[in-house]
Amino acid sequence: MSALTIGGLADEAGVNVETIRYYQRRGLMPEPDKPAHGYRRYDATTVKRVRFIKRAQALGFTLEEIGGLLELDEAHACAETRELASHKLEAIETKLADLAAMRRALMTLLRQCDAGAMKGNCPIIHALGAD
Numbered sequence: 001m002s003a004l005t006i007g008g009l010a011d012e013a014g015v016n017v018e019t020i021r022y023y024q025r026r027g028l029m030p031e032p033d034k035p036a037h038g039y040r041r042y043d044a045t046t047v048k049r050v051r052f053i054k055r056a057q058a059l060g061f062t063l064e065e066i067g068g069l070l071e072l073d074e075a076h077a078c079a080e081t082r083e084l085a086s087h088k089l090e091a092i093e094t095k096l097a098d099l100a101a102m103r104r105a106l107m108t109l110l111r112q113c114d115a116g117a118m119k120g121n122c123p124i125i126h127a128l129g130a131d
Helices: 006-013 017-025 044-058 063-074 078-115 123-129
Strands: none
Touching: 006 017, 006 044, 017 044, 044 063, 063 078, 078 123
């Protein structure tokens, strides 16, 4: 793969051009110098970096956390990276528990609706408006 324009980089990485520019503004990617007559050029390592960022986002890491991961990668700090991933997993487990509780509550309200538990009053509206 030869040097790419920002559009080519975006295509190769599966994102749009504005995503690349946003990552540059956030400090996740360097912006190459612009030659006097021409376009900035990006190499294959930049494509890998964008894909890394997108994969980390898909795992739930924030852009700030991804910046930290990139720094840890450069420092070859595997133990610290593992610790960050462990904390992220704990946060996901907490969110899953919260979602499961929300699901149970909604299922209960839907069963009350289906059973006509509150003649004339909607149990969902009643529960949301309760003090």
